[in-house]
Structures are given as structure tokens and as C-alpha cells.
Amino acid sequence: MEAPLIIEILDRFGKVKDRHKVTKFPLKIGRSYKNDIILDDNYVSPEHIELMLDGDGHILATDLHSDNGMFTLHPLVRHDILTLEEDQRIRIGHTDVRVRSEDFDVKETFFDHGKPSELHLLMTSVLFLPLIWALTAGILLANQYFEITHEVHFNQLLGAVLPTFIIIAVWTFIWSIVSKIITHKFYFAYHGIFVGLLLSGFYFIELAFEYLEFIFPISGLTDLLIIFSDLAFTYILLYGHLRQSTHFTKRKTRISSAITTSLIVGVAYLIAYVNEPQYQSQPVYSSIMKPPMFVMKKAVTINEFFTHTSQLAGPPTTKDKSEDNNRDGHAEDSSASPDQ
Amino acid sequence: MLHSIFSWHQDANHSIIGKTSRYIALLALCLFANTPASLASTEGVFKQYQDRLLQIRIVDKTTNSKSTIGSGFFIDSNGTIATNYHVISKHVFEPKQYRIEYVSNDGTVHDANLLHIDVIHDLALLDGDAIDTPFLKISEQSLGKGVRIYTLGNPLDLGMTIVEGTYNGITQDTMHERILLSSALNPGMSGGPSIIEDGSVIGINVATAGNSIGFLVPQKFLRQLALDVQDIKPGNFMDVIREQLTKNQNKYLNDLINQPFPTKQLGQYTVPAKLADFINCWGDSKDGSAPYRKSNDYCATKNNIYINSYLNTGTIRYSHYHFEDKEMGKFRFYKLIGSYFGSPSTSLPSSKDDFSEYDCKADYVMHKSIKFKTAFCLRQYKKFAGLYDMVLTAATLNEDDKSLVTTLVLSGVSYENAVKFSKHYLGSFVWKRP
Numbered sequence: 105m106e107a108p109l110i111i112e113i114l115d116r117f118g119k120v121k122d123r124h125k126v127t128k129f130p131l132k133i134g135r136s137y138k139n140d141i142i143l144d145d146n147y148v149s150p151e152h153i154e155l156m157l158d159g160d161g162h163i164l165a166t167d168l169h170s171d172n173g174m175f176t177l178h179p180l181v182r183h184d185i186l187t188l189e190e191d192q193r194i195r196i197g198h199t200d201v202r203v204r205s206e207d208f209d210v211k212e213t214f215f216d217h218g219k220p221s222e223l224h225l226l227m228t229s230v231l232f233l234p235l236i237w238a239l240t241a242g243i244l245l246a247n248q249y250f251e252i253t254h255e256v257h258f259n260q261l262l263g264a265v266l267p268t269f270i271i272i273a274v275w276t277f278i279w280s281i282v283s284k285i286i287t288h289k290f291y292f293a294y295h296g297i298f299v300g301l302l303l304s305g306f307y308f309i310e311l312a313f314e315y316l317e318f319i320f321p322i323s324g325l326t327d328l329l330i331i332f333s334d335l336a337f338t339y340i341l342l343y344g345h346l347r348q349s350t351h352f353t354k355r356k357t358r359i360s361s362a363i364t365t366s367l368i369v370g371v372a373y374l375i376a377y378v379n380e381p382q383y384q385s386q387p388v389y390s391s392i393m394k395p396p397m398f399v400m401k402k403a404v405t406i407n408e409f410f411t412h413t414s415q416l417a418g419p420p421t422t423k424d425k426s427e428d429n430n431r432d433g434h435a436e437d438s439s440a441s442p443d444q
Numbered sequence: 445m446l447h448s449i450f451s452w453h454q455d456a457n458h459s460i461i462g463k464t465s466r467y468i469a470l471l472a473l474c475l476f477a478n479t480p481a482s483l484a485s486t487e488g489v490f491k492q493y494q495d496r497l498l499q500i501r502i503v504d505k506t507t508n509s510k511s512t513i514g515s516g517f518f519i520d521s522n523g524t525i526a527t528n529y530h531v532i533s534k535h536v537f538e539p540k541q542y543r544i545e546y547v548s549n550d551g552t553v554h555d556a557n558l559l560h561i562d563v564i565h566d567l568a569l570l571d572g573d574a575i576d577t578p579f580l581k582i583s584e585q586s587l588g589k590g591v592r593i594y595t596l597g598n599p600l601d602l603g604m605t606i607v608e609g610t611y612n613g614i615t616q617d618t619m620h621e622r623i624l625l626s627s628a629l630n631p632g633m634s635g636g637p638s639i640i641e642d643g644s645v646i647g648i649n650v651a652t653a654g655n656s657i658g659f660l661v662p663q664k665f666l667r668q669l670a671l672d673v674q675d676i677k678p679g680n681f682m683d684v685i686r687e688q689l690t691k692n693q694n695k696y697l698n699d700l701i702n703q704p705f706p707t708k709q710l711g712q713y714t715v716p717a718k719l720a721d722f723i724n725c726w727g728d729s730k731d732g733s734a735p736y737r738k739s740n741d742y743c744a745t746k747n748n749i750y751i752n753s754y755l756n757t758g759t760i761r762y763s764h765y766h767f768e769d770k771e772m773g774k775f776r777f778y779k780l781i782g783s784y785f786g787s788p789s790t791s792l793p794s795s796k797d798d799f800s801e802y803d804c805k806a807d808y809v810m811h812k813s814i815k816f817k818t819a820f821c822l823r824q825y826k827k828f829a830g831l832y833d834m835v836l837t838a839a840t841l842n843e844d845d846k847s848l849v850t851t852l853v854l855s856g857v858s859y860e861n862a863v864k865f866s867k868h869y870l871g872s873f874v875w876k877r878p
Contacts, residue, residue, distance in 0.1 A: 253772070253780035255735055385794030387802035387821035387835050391786020395774035396815065396841040403810035406870050409818060410863050416803040416822045417832065417859040 109163070110208070111141060111155075114193070114200040130156035133201065134168070147172055147197030155188070163188040163203060172197050211353075228294045236300040237272070243304045244268055247311060268303075275299055283349035291348050298344045306337045317390055318398045326390075334372075339365040489594045490606040493643055496580045499547040499598045500527050500556070500570070500635055502534045506541070515597035515636030515649070516546060516570065518579035519670060523572035526666055527635030528650055529561050532568050533752045536561065536681045544570060549604070560673040563685050563749060564692045565620055565665040566650050568635075569673055580637055582663045582670075583644035587611045593625060593640060595658070597633025597649055609638070609658065611646070618747050619696060619722040619758065622659040623647045629658035651747075686828040689749070689757065689856050693831075697854075697861045700760075705872040710741060711766045713814075713840070713848050714874035722746055723760060736780060737768040749856070755793055757831075757856030762869070763789075769845035781847045785817065785839040788851040792833055799833065800824040808841075814875045815841045820866060822859070834862040842875055 111133075113122040124141055131140035136150035143152070149170035156164050165186045167174040173182045175195040186194065193202045226232055248264045249256065279295040310333070316326045342361040346352060352360065502512035514531030518524065525546060535542045535558060544556045556570040591611040598604050609627020625638065629652040637645045638660050647660025676684070700719055708717035718725045725743040742763045749758035765784055769777040804821040816838040825831040836852040852869050854862055 250775050250779060253776060253783060255733055383794075383796040384801045385799075386790065387788065387804050387819070387837075389786070389804040389806040389819040389821065391782045393778040393782030393785060393817065393839060393841075395778050395844050397844075399808060399815065399817075399841055401808055403808035403815055406809055406811050406867055409805075409807055409809045409820070410867060413805055413820055413822075413863060414859065416805060416820070418800065418803070418822075418824055 108206060110204040110206065112202040112204055113141070113143065114202060116195075116198055116200060118200070129163075130154050132168070133196070134170075143197070143199050145197045145199045148199060149197075152196050153201075158187075165194060170196065227297055228291060229297075230293045233293045233296045233300075236297045236304075237269075240272070240300040240304045241265060241269065243307045247307050250311075272296075272299055272303065279345045279349055282345075286350050287348075294348050295345060298348075299341065302337060302341050302344070306333070309333050309337075314392050315394060315398055317392060317401075318394055319400050331369075331373075334369050335365060338369055486594065486606055486608055489639070489641065489643075490596070490604075493580060493596065493639065494604055495549045495578050497549060497596050497598075497604050497636065498525060498572075499601075499604075500525070500531050501545050501547065502532060502542050503545055504541065505543055511542060513598065513601050513632055514634045515632065517596075517637045517645070518572065518577045519569075519582065519645075519666070520579050521575070521577055523574035523577045524559070524579075524670070524673075525556060525570040525572045526637075526645075526648060526670075527568050527570065528648065528661075529563050529566045529568045530650075530750045531635045532558060532561075532570070533750070536685075537752050546570070546572060558681070560669055560676050561681060561684060562665060562669050563688050563751060565661050565669075566750060567648060567661055567666055567669050569669055580639060580643060580645050582667050583640065583646045585644075587640070587646060589613050591640060593627065593638050593646065595625070595627050595629065595633065595636065595638045595649055597629075597636025599630035599632045601632055605633075607633075609656075614662065615659070616721045617724075618659075619720075619745055620747075621662050621665075622650070623662050625658040625660055626656050627658045628652075628656055682827055685751065686831065689828060689831055690858060692749070693758065693857045693861060696758075697857060697865055701861075701864055701868050705868065707872055707874075708741075710739065710764055710848065711768070711846060712876050712878055713764075713766065714872075714876075715741070715764045715848070715850065716762065716869055716872050717741075718743060719760070735769070735771045736777065737770060738765060740765045754795055755798055759792070759853065759855040761791065761853040763851050765849040767847050767849070774844040777845060778847070781839050781849060784849045785819070785837055788835055788837045788853070790833075790835055790853050792853065792855055798826055800826065802833075802835065809838070809870065811870060812874060813842070813877065814873055816870070817841060818870070822862065825856070828856075830858055831856050832859055832862055833857075834866070836866045836869065838870060840875065843878075848873075 108125050108127045111124045111126055112120050113124070114120050126140075132151060132154050133139055133141045133143060133148075134150050134152040135143055135145065135148045139151065149168070149172065151168045152170040153174055154166045154168055156166070158164050165174065165183075165188050167184045173196075174184070174186065175182050176186065177193050177195060177200075180195070183194075188194065188203050190203055190205055191208075193200045195201075244265045245261055248261050252260070273296075276292060276296040276299055279299075280290040280292040283289055283291045283295070310330075313326050313329055313333075316329065339361050342364050343357055346357045346361060347354075350357070496517050498516045498518070500514045500516040501510045503509065504511045512531060512534055514527055516525045516527035516531070519526045529536075532544055535544050544558065545553055546556050547553050554573060556572050559569040559571050561568045589610075589612055593609045593611050595607045595609055596604065607627050607629070609625045612624040612626055615622050615624045623638075623646065625647075627638075629649055633649045634651075636649045638647045638649060639645050645663050645666070647662055648666060649658065650661050651659040653659065705716040705719055707714045709715075722745055723743050724746050725741065727739070727741045729737070729739040731737045740763060742761075744761040745759050748756035751757055767777070767781060767784075772780065800823050802821040802823045804819055806817065806819040809816045809818045818836070818838040821835040822832045825833075834852075834854045834857060837849070839849045840847050850873070852866065854865060857865070
């Protein structure tokens, strides 16, 4: 006797609705109650198809003169009789049928149902949490300390770091609540460790970026990297929290993190753009200064520096435009590109 | 009274004096028997010349009410009026909204047309559309310090007044020649004449520097403008302003560039010092509770060129900040340097209608043994093509615990001059290794 087969009933979108283990052939599938597998689908005939085994052990599907027929997918082709391959989907009415063997490989088990990995144990360890938060506090304090260009008071440092920590705690708590509701476990340590690590990394990278312009002579590189790191950190943060507090598949977690990230970062940049002054009355250029030892970029001579400054002067304004004392003329002048 | 009597003998023969003043003078003679038999008096001068004086008004065409007032005077019998450019600048920029009118001595109001302007020296000529006007002749003599000067005008719209003052020579302190006058000038007297006893104009009232210090535009510029007016055809005054500004900055900047900059010591650095008489410099040091020592030097031109109420130009301004670390450590110290380097104080007017935004270039520059981080920024004048405001900032990167941040601001200059001046400026820095 062949190993038992499994007939899966799916909706048209591929979601499995039912599974039937079958050991005996032939079997009939249809809407009437006489069938071996009864389908509650108004587009399926009372007796729609019959499955039987041929001499070689293949499954033959036969259309029992149904009203709407039997189809293979991709492309959609109608068949009266068909040999069913394993994992092949056929469509009858608004229902799909698929054959699986018992050996079908199921997907990995979700986190909290299986045995946790060592990394996962560490990430959920209550002892590890204070350690990570201490690291985060250290990086925040250092970041703040290097910002202050006057006398340093400890209160001031604390005052700058404390609000961030309150936000971290609230954030951790919110995700713990979400975890509790969906997975019935708080995972407070996990969420706290995760956000602490991420934030430390974020501040560390931001600090490191300041040195870039001293090393690479590419202007605008730092701005580009900051946008990239904003996206990356938001994505990783959301992914980590979602993975722990929902039953989403990896793919679904990835997609929802990506969508939320682009929304959050997009809105943040939009707000920054809207709040930018319409007319910048002060000169703007990179004001980052580091001790002389970090300046690795080759310095130019005074004459070399002024070789390419003519593009700052803008295109030569035509006489007519300067004479024409109206706003249109001005708009053209100001929006003129520096390329000549 | 006593003062005026003492001064009479200087020019007594030239004076032409009114009846009343003669009467007062006779009274005075009774009191001071030893004074010379001169009949000049302030009152007499006023009576004699008041019919040459005018009030200039800029009138808003929509509301028909006056928006600016100043003084003026006839300089020929064809009704040509001299006044200050700054009195009529509103009309220059918005001729559709503002018209010029003048009120003569008898209270009648007439329209006037703009003939010519000199923005550099702050002068304007108007056509008063009148004939056979009594006028003030422009003086051709040079004066000595202490000569009595009568300043006429209409201060604060209170009516024509006369103020006595003393000639104190040409100031060396302004970029463009000005006569220094010890006299009380007030708003509204701008554009009025300052005359000597014979009634000839030696200058045009232009500015005051507080209590009894007034400034006049020397008459020679008015005479030149009156000659130039023949060549000008009525048209766009924006072009006239642009030409005058361009010519002017070429002259004063090239005068400065054509010689090595005077320098001074600031820490280990040699830096540009007071470049000319018309530039003022100040210095200051701070060494308090801050974790660093700061000494700074600041220089700026004493006066600018007035274009309109929101636009001055012709500024040269530069500052040097020398920092020395006490206890910050090099990372925080250079953060501090960055904050000064990144936000130079330009103190320049800013309006979207007049200027483009700044375009900047920043790079590391090596000059002799000094390494600078340098930023060079330009913005265009929208109404005067070819003129720019320039900001040059540089911070030195030579030592971990000492740095110099310098900023140079030039307003209303051509691109070529901005670059020439900047090169000269940066090139004059020297660092001595300790």
C-alpha cells in the first residue's frame, strides 16, 4: 500500500482551508453530501471530479462533466482528465485542490513555540538588560559631553540623557504589552536589550560619520549615509520588535517593517523639509571640525581653492533681467543652476 | 548773540543783511561798542536765503500722504533742486508707488522729477519744473577749520530752521569724503544746504553722529553731479546705481589690494590689522570661567553706502578669534572651533527680493605652514547684476589646543574683486611654530 497522501483544499488566494489524509482511491470531490470530500463552494458541481490511482501509482483526476470544469493554473487550461503531480494545484469552481505527500517539508517553527537559541536566551536574559542599558547611557553621555563647549556640569549631562532614557523605557514597555497581547509573554528584557543595542549603534555611527569628510573628499557622502543609516536603523528596530511580539512570517515581518520604516522616515524628512526656512539668509556649509590629526584629506593651495569658485557666482545675468524690476526676473535669477 | 558778534569780522564785507537783523545788530552795537561794524547775523542769513530752501516730500500715490520728508534747495535758475539720495530713494525703487513733490518757501506744492543720483556720496538732483528760481551758488573756496557755517533745513517737519555750526575739516575716517561739522543736524534736515555767510553752499547735510557732530557731503560732488546730469538720459536708475557701485568698489578695493595688508600679532599668528583710516578696529579678551581663553579682534568700515531703507552696501568687515584650550581636550576644543567656523556673523541685510541665497564652497587650504578649513560663500544682488556679498571664513588646524577663526565679509563687490581680496587676505596670515 502506498503511503497516505494529503489532499489540501485552498481558497483562490492560496490559503489552505482544509487538509484530508486519504488512503483509499478512487475518491470523489464535489458539493453533494455523497462525496468523499465535500466542498462548500457554489461554483463547484455536486459531483465535480474523481481522483484515482493508475497502475504506476500516479493520481488521475477526471472531470465528472461538471458545469465549470477543471483547470491547471499558470496558465489557466481546462482539462477533462489529468495526471496530478505532487504539489500541483488544480482549480475547480472557486476552490483549488493540491496533493501533498506525507514527506512534505514544513517551515521552521516560530520563535516562542520551539526551543530558543542561545542568542535568544541571552536577548531575553534579565541580567543582560542592565548591562546593555548602561552601555547605552555611556554612549549617550559621551555624545553629550563632546557637544558641550563650555564648562561641564554633571546635572546638565544627566538632564540631557534622562529624557532619552524615559523614552527608551516607555518604548520597551509598549512593545512588551504588544507581546503580551499577541504571544502571551511580556519579553520586557528582550525589547529593552534590543532597543538599547540599536540606539547605542545608532549614536556610535552618527559620531563616526563626522569623521568621514576628513577622510573622503566626496562632498555629500555624509548626508547620503545619514539618510541610509536612518532607514536601516528604523527598519532593524521595527523588525526586531515585530518578530518577537507577533506570529508574522519572516516575509510578512520584513514587508511590514519596510513599509512602516519608509512611512516614518518619509514623514520625518517631509516635516524637516516643510520646516526649512523658505529663504536661507545665512551661509550654510559643513562646520564639522576635528583635531588636526584627523585631517587626512590633502589640502589645496589658496590659488587652487579659488580656481573653481566662479560657479558660486552663478550664470552671468543678462542685462534685460537685471533691468526688469519684477519678481519673475528674480525668480529666474535665483533658481539658476550653478553649472555653466 | 555774543558769539555771533565775535565771528562777524571775518567775512563782514561779503554779508548782505536783512532789515531786522540790521536793527538787532545796531542794538548789539550799543551794548558792545568795540565790536566791528558788521551787520551779519544768523537771522539775517536765514531771511536772505530762505526762499531758496525747499521741503522735499515723497508721497504715496495710493493714500496721497507723505511717506518721507527731507530738505532741498535750488542750485540754478531753471529750478534744478539738490537733495540727498536717501531722501528720494523710495521713488527710485518704486516709482509707480511714490512721487516726489516739493514745498517752496511760500507754502505752494509742486511736482518734481528725478534727474540724476549719486548713491556713493548720497546726492540727488531733481527737476523742479519752475523758471527764474532764486538759487544758492555752489562755493568754490576752501575753508579753514573754525569757519562759521549755517545749516538750513526742515527738521522733523517743524518748519524751516537755521542752525549755526563750525567747519571742522574733511574727515579722514569715512570711505568717502565728508565734511565734519560741529552742529546739531536732525532728521528732516537731510538734503538741506550748509552755507557760509556769503550764501555759497559748502556742503549738503547728510548725517549726524549724535550730539553736536554732523556730516556734510562736500560741494565738489554736487558740482560734479550737476555736470554729469547733461549726459544722463532719463531711464532706469537701477542701472545707474549698479554702475556707480561697481565703479566705486573697483576703486576702493583695488586701492587696498595694491599694497601688502598691514598686519599684527594674535597668539602665534600674524593677521591682517587695520587696513585703512576708514576702518575701525576693536579688540577684546575673555578668560573667565570658560574652559578656554578667547581673544578677538574686530574691524569694520565706519559707514556704508545707503541704497534704501533695507539695503546698505559697501561694507568691509573682518574678525579674528583666537582660542586657547585650558581643559577641554582636543575633541571638545575643535567642536568649539567648529561652532565659530560654521556660523560667521555677517551682519548683512537679508531679504529674498534683494539677494539670492548664499552658495558656498568649503575645503582644506594650505598656506605656507598654516592649514585652514576654509569656506567661501557668495550671494548675488538680484537688482544689481554682477555685484555680490561675500563671506570668507577660515579656521586653522595647526595645534591641538590653539586655533584661529577668521571671517571676512565684503558687501556689494564684483566676483573678481571678491576673489582677489580673499586671496590677498588669506595670503597675509603667517603662523610661527611655537
